[in-house]
Amino acid sequence: MLKVAKAEEEAQSGRGKLKIFLGYAPGVGKxxxxxxxAQMRKREGRDVVAAYVESHGRAExxxxxxxxxxxxxxxxxxxxxxxxxMDIDTVLARxxxxxxxxxxxxxxxxxxxxxxxxxxxxxxxxxxIDVYTTVNVQHFDSLNDIVAQITGVVVRETVPDKLLDLAxxxxxxxxxxxxxxxxxxxxxxxxxxxxxxxxEKFFKPGNLMALRELSLRRAASRVDDxxxxxxxxxxxxxPWPAAEKLLVCVSGSPYSxxxxxxxxxxxxxxxxxxxxVYIETPxxxxxxxxxxxRVWRDLxxxxxxxxxxxxxxxxxxxxxxxxxxxxxxxxxIVVGKPKKPRWREFLRQPLVDExxxxxxxxxxxxxxxxxxxxxxxxxxxxxxxxxxWTGYLKGIxxxxxxxxxxxxxxxxxxxxxLMMIYLLGLVLAATRLGxxxxxxxALLSVLAFDFFFVPPHLTFAVAxxxxxxxxxxxxxxxxxxxxxxxxxxERAESIREREEQTASxxxxxxxxxxxxxxxxxxxxxxxxxxNSLGGKVAVLLPEGERLELLAASGGLTLDAKEHAxxxxxxxxxxxxxxxxxxxGSSQLLYLPLLTxxxxxxxxxxxxxxxxxxxxPPARRLLHAFATQTAFAIERVLLVKQAxxxxxxxxxxxxxxxxxxSISHDLRTPLVTITGALGxxxxxxxxxxxxxxxxxxxxxxxxxxxxxxxxxxxxMTRLEAGALKLKRVPSDLQDLVGCxxxxxxxQLSKRKLKVLVEPGLPLVSMDLVLMTQVLVNLxxxxxxxxxxxxxxxxEARALDGKVTLEVADRGPGVPPQDLxxxxxxFYRVPLPEGAGGTGLGLAICKGIVEAxxxxxxxxxxxxxxxxxxxxxxxxxxGNG
Numbered sequence: 049m050l051k052v053a054k055a056e057e058e059a060q061s062g063r064g065k066l067k068i069f070l071g072y073a074p075g076v077g078k079x080x081x082x083x084x085x086a087q088m089r090k091r092e093g094r095d096v097v098a099a100y101v102e103s104h105g106r107a108e109x110x111x112x113x114x115x116x117x118x119x120x121x122x123x124x125x126x127x128x129x130x131x132x133x134m135d136i137d138t139v140l141a142r143x144x145x146x147x148x149x150x151x152x153x154x155x156x157x158x159x160x161x162x163x164x165x166x167x168x169x170x171x172x173x174x175x176x177i178d179v180y181t182t183v184n185v186q187h188f189d190s191l192n193d194i195v196a197q198i199t200g201v202v203v204r205e206t207v208p209d210k211l212l213d214l215a216x217x218x219x220x221x222x223x224x225x226x227x228x229x230x231x232x233x234x235x236x237x238x239x240x241x242x243x244x245x246x247x248e249k250f251f252k253p254g255n256l257m258a259l260r261e262l263s264l265r266r267a268a269s270r271v272d273d274x275x276x277x278x279x280x281x282x283x284x285x286x287p288w289p290a291a292e293k294l295l296v297c298v299s300g301s302p303y304s305x306x307x308x309x310x311x312x313x314x315x316x317x318x319x320x321x322x323x324x325v326y327i328e329t330p331x332x333x334x335x336x337x338x339x340x341x342r343v344w345r346d347l348x349x350x351x352x353x354x355x356x357x358x359x360x361x362x363x364x365x366x367x368x369x370x371x372x373x374x375x376x377x378x379x380x381i382v383v384g385k386p387k388k389p390r391w392r393e394f395l396r397q398p399l400v401d402e403x404x405x406x407x408x409x410x411x412x413x414x415x416x417x418x419x420x421x422x423x424x425x426x427x428x429x430x431x432x433x434x435x436x437w438t439g440y441l442k443g444i445x446x447x448x449x450x451x452x453x454x455x456x457x458x459x460x461x462x463x464x465x466l467m468m469i470y471l472l473g474l475v476l477a478a479t480r481l482g483x484x485x486x487x488x489x490a491l492l493s494v495l496a497f498d499f500f501f502v503p504p505h506l507t508f509a510v511a512x513x514x515x516x517x518x519x520x521x522x523x524x525x526x527x528x529x530x531x532x533x534x535x536x537x538e539r540a541e542s543i544r545e546r547e548e549q550t551a552s553x554x555x556x557x558x559x560x561x562x563x564x565x566x567x568x569x570x571x572x573x574x575x576x577x578x579n580s581l582g583g584k585v586a587v588l589l590p591e592g593e594r595l596e597l598l599a600a601s602g603g604l605t606l607d608a609k610e611h612a613x614x615x616x617x618x619x620x621x622x623x624x625x626x627x628x629x630x631x632g633s634s635q636l637l638y639l640p641l642l643t644x645x646x647x648x649x650x651x652x653x654x655x656x657x658x659x660x661x662x663x664p665p666a667r668r669l670l671h672a673f674a675t676q677t678a679f680a681i682e683r684v685l686l687v688k689q690a691x692x693x694x695x696x697x698x699x700x701x702x703x704x705x706x707x708x709s710i711s712h713d714l715r716t717p718l719v720t721i722t723g724a725l726g727x728x729x730x731x732x733x734x735x736x737x738x739x740x741x742x743x744x745x746x747x748x749x750x751x752x753x754x755x756x757x758x759x760x761x762x763m764t765r766l767e768a769g770a771l772k773l774k775r776v777p778s779d780l781q782d783l784v785g786c787x788x789x790x791x792x793x794q795l796s797k798r799k800l801k802v803l804v805e806p807g808l809p810l811v812s813m814d815l816v817l818m819t820q821v822l823v824n825l826x827x828x829x830x831x832x833x834x835x836x837x838x839x840x841x842e843a844r845a846l847d848g849k850v851t852l853e854v855a856d857r858g859p860g861v862p863p864q865d866l867x868x869x870x871x872x873f874y875r876v877p878l879p880e881g882a883g884g885t886g887l888g889l890a891i892c893k894g895i896v897e898a899x900x901x902x903x904x905x906x907x908x909x910x911x912x913x914x915x916x917x918x919x920x921x922x923x924x925g926n927g
Contacts, residue, residue: 064173065216068152069182072263073256075231078182078221079103079150083112085219086148086180090116095145099172100134100165102150116148124157131157136168139177146178153187153205166207173214183207185263198258212266220267225256292320295373296382297327297365298350300343303384308346310415311382312353323376324350327360327368344663359665363535366402373410380411439485446473447492451500463501467518470497471525478530486533490526494519549669552580556673560680569684570599573677577653580673581666586636586652587677588614595650604654606636614638614650621647626654627661637661639670641678648681717749748793773817773898777810780843780850786815787822794830799838808845809921817895818919824888825854825915832858832913849918857912861905869905889915 067085071078079101090096097117103109119142122135133156139147149172154165162168169179186195187207196202212218296311298304308324315322326343351357362368373381383400404412450473454466470493477489498508502515559572570587577585584601588611595615597606606614613631617624617638625634636652651674660666724746728739784804788795829839833856840855861869868874870893889905892915896903901919908914 062176064175064177064179066169066173066211066214067178067180067217067219068211068215069180069219069221070263070267071182071184071221072186072259073184073228075228076221076223078184080109080112081219081221082148082150082180082182083109083116086116086146087112089146097139097142097144097147099136099139099147099149100151101148117144124159126157126159133157133160134165134168136162136171139172140175143175143177146180147172149179149181152181152183152211153207155205164205164207166211169211170214183211184259185266186259188212188266195259195262198262199252199255218267220263222260222263225253225260228256229253292318292380293376293378294318294320294322294380294382295325295369295376295378296322296350296355297325297369298343298346299326299365300346301384302342304342304346305349307382307384307415308350308353308355312355314380314382314413315354322355323358323372323378324355325358325360325369325372327362327365329361329363329365361539365399366406369403370406370408370410378410380413381407382413382415385414385416439481440488442481443477443485443489444492446477446489447496449473450493451496454497454501458501463497466501467497467522471522474522474526475529478526478533483530483534486526486530490523490530493526494523497522545665548580549665552576552669553672553676556580556676560676563680564684566598566681566684569677569680572680573651573673574599574601577670577673580669581653581655581660582657583653583655584636585654587649588618588652589649589681590618606652610634610636610652614652618647618650625652627667637670639674641674641681643678643682646682648678648685651677717753720749721746721753744793751790751793773814775812775814778813778815778818779810780804780808780852783813783815783818783822784841784843786819787826790819790823791826791830795826798830798833798835801838801840803840803842805844808843808850811850811919811921813899813919814895818899821892821895821917822852822854824892825852825917828888828915829854829856829858829913832856834858837912845921848921850921852917852919853914855908855912855914857908857910860907860911860913863907866905866907870903892917 069078069082069085083101086096086098097119098113099119100121101113101118103113119135119138121132122138123130124133125131134149149165149169152166152169156162156165156168162171169181172179186199186203187205188209188211294311294315296307298308311322311324314320324347326347347357347359358372360368360372369381372378381403383403385400400412400414447470450470454461454469457469458466474486474490474493478486481489495508498515498519499506556572556576559576560569563569563572573587574585577583578601584604586600586604586606587598588595588606589598590596595611595618597611600606613625613634613636616631617640621640621642623640624631624638626632626637628637636654639651639653640647641649641651651670653670655661655666724742728742781804784802788800788802826839826841833839837857840853842851842853842855844851865874870889872887872890874890893903896917896919899919901917903915903917905913905915
């Protein structure tokens with residue numbers, strides 16, 4: 049077992065501490081180890097309770113539970129099954145010093161306070177309770193895709209990695225895979241049937257070895273992170289050689305490739321991480337420009353070999369290298385043996401010696417980079433730029449102008465003061481012309497001053513040796529100023545490039561945030577990349593089994609070959625095309641649009657400047673553009689998925705409501721019908737006297753069932769727009785009579801007041817459908833009206849319309865829901881024994897509006913509900 053202790057000062061006041069018992073598979077003994085530690089804490093006098101512990105029937109585990117207070121499990125009913133869960137409220141009320149909570153990744157039953165058990169653990173910790181818990185490495189979010197790749201099993205129950213950061217202590221519970229498989233065969237992990245299935249699916253030796261290594265690496269990574277935090281908290285200069293880390297620096301030298309490969313081999317032998325850095329300094333910027341392609345190629349090589357690559361800017365290579373090493377806890381630096389002539393070391397200290405001098409606790413490996421006679425000719429690899437003579441001519445002009453000015457004022461100033469005029473010209477040359485013209489200006493200024501103004505005149509001889517100090521000072525000032533100005537310009541250029549990249553990313557991020565749909569995101573991406581890098585852009589997204597070009601710059605088309613390169617990049621989640629080592633003959637560079645493990649599409653770019661394809665700054669900017677675009681596309685897709693989820697949820701709610709209604713409204717009449725028929729079949733002689741009553745009851749329920757099915761069919765027809773009216777002039781007396789006849793069995797037992805105004809005109813309507821409307825209204829009133837209260841039906845004519853009113857003295861409808869009574873599946877809570885689907889009034893509304901009429905509901909004074917239907921007498925409507 050490996051124990052990882054977190055620094056005490058990281059604990060937050062008032063919060064409990066979390067201790068995780070980490071394993072790589074079920075059965076390694078996490079619960080057993082947790083209980084052993086709990087018993088030890090109890091013997092030390094700590095207050096320990098088992099908040100939730102699963103022994104899985106193992107006798108040795110149950111034995112360790114003896115003597116510990118066990119909090120009774122909370123039983124939550126879900127779909128008729130009692131599910132045991134941790135009773136978090138009891139634990140919080142009990143408030144022990146230590147709570148044991150097994151299975152951190154468990155998903156709680158529906159109805160629990162939190163969806164996940166790790167959320168329960170967080171609440172306990174924030175309440176000041178220490179928690180011991182168990183979890184397997186495959187349950188952590190960041191490793192989910194890796195575990196799925198290893199085992200072929202997607203773990204659904206996951207825990208966020210922040211729990212590892214929250215933990216004060218991690219204890220790795222580890223046994224060899226062979227022992228775990230033996231325990232599995234002995235039935236100590238699962239029952240025999242389940243153990244056999246587990247062996248075939250998950251518990252394979254290869255899977256277990258990979259998961260074991262994963263858990264060991266995860267714990268080791270945690271150790272390294274904690275150690276660095278500990279060092280920073282105590283300002284310890286580091287590094288600590290607990291885990292090896294290597295560093296190699298490239299400079300555009302032809303030997304850099306060998307250094308990179310040597311470092312990779314050393315890293316493999318040490319099982320260590322390694323870094324490759326390129327440090328750009330003002331003094332090396334010219335060299336970098338001449339060899340930029342070599343530098344970029346070296347960085348790509350290092351990245352392809354698994355190095356963490358970084359580019360730094362500093363005035364001192366050795367200083368920047370050591371700062372990076374100490375900041376990243378590097379233990380070994382790999383450098384090349386210097387190949388310059390020995391005499392040059394007297395002029396300038398070799399970089400290797402400077403690194404060794406500053407290395408402190410970091411080991412420095414000096415590698416022989418080439419054998420004698422194998423030194424590559426660097427000059428052949430450098431690009432010689434043409435000499436810019438304009439700067440030199442301007443420098444000469446400044447010297448001539450300064451000499452003429454000194455001649456004019458020679459009678460008024462001492463020779464030493466005349467030197468200031470030359471110094472002024474020298475400053476102008478240093479700030480305006482560059483380093484080499486400034487050096488030439490300094491040299492010519494010294495010679496001109498000596499020739500014209502230092503005795504003996506018109507010779508280069510110097511009578512007074514003190515003037516030599518003046519000459520040296522003048523030349524030194526010119527050289528220093530020109531060097532500093534050159535360095536400042538180069539740094540300013542580097543800062544300007546970085547600022548342009550930052551601004552480009554800012555503008556892209558801002559525009560992507562404002563884009564609300566996929567079309568807007570693609571347009572923003574094209575505009576920003578074209579403005580920042582120039583060239584042409586294409587975005588391809590998957591449509592079914594292939595990529596489709598959804599957006600492209602003007603004039604850019606992709607042939608079958610380009611589509612094939614883009615498809616490769618998409619399927620392999622890797623860059624391809626121009627400027628890469630994969631399908632490099634392509635016209636475009638293709639970058640996958642990657643999010644957290646998913647590839648959403650491909651970004652294709654054709655740059656105007658061919659060298660930009662290999663440029664690390666341009667590639668980093670393109671990768672940043674691709675990442676930003678991918679996350680923006682993912683955001684739009686997630687919004688669509690959320691909308692679809694809401695639609696599906698609403699549909700499920702409707703289907704659930706319909707099924708609940710159907711299950712009740714189908715079952716109730718069917719029970720009556722089957723009961724009556726069963727009695728008539730099984731006891732034909734003994735029930736002869738009540739035969740009529742049984743048949744009437746069965747007939748009444750069959751009619752009810754028929755109306756119910758009719759309502760469902762009519763609702764379907766209404767929603768499909770298939771409802772067709774058969775209008776004929778009809779008498780309202782006939783309408784009322786047909787409706788009352790249909791409900792005669794129910795109405796015969798209830799009070800009914802019918803008031804039909806005499807002499808009502810004929811109304812153009814579909815008599816069958818309007819009869820159904822009136823039947824539904826009366827049936828609704830029968831469900832809600834008290835048995836001893838009358839139901840009122842009134843019909844009258846006014847202002848070219850006829851009005852039907854059905855009123856009851858039931859509970860009425862909440863005022864805020866009066867507009868919803870005609871919605872599908874809306875129901876006021878029914879009295880005991882009453883049924884209903886919530887479709888009747890919705891059907892009434894559809895039929896009435898199809899006739900061009902109006903239906904509305906209102907509460908009555910004194911209690912009850914009144915539903916009013918208005919129909920035009922002339923029959924104008926939608927039918």
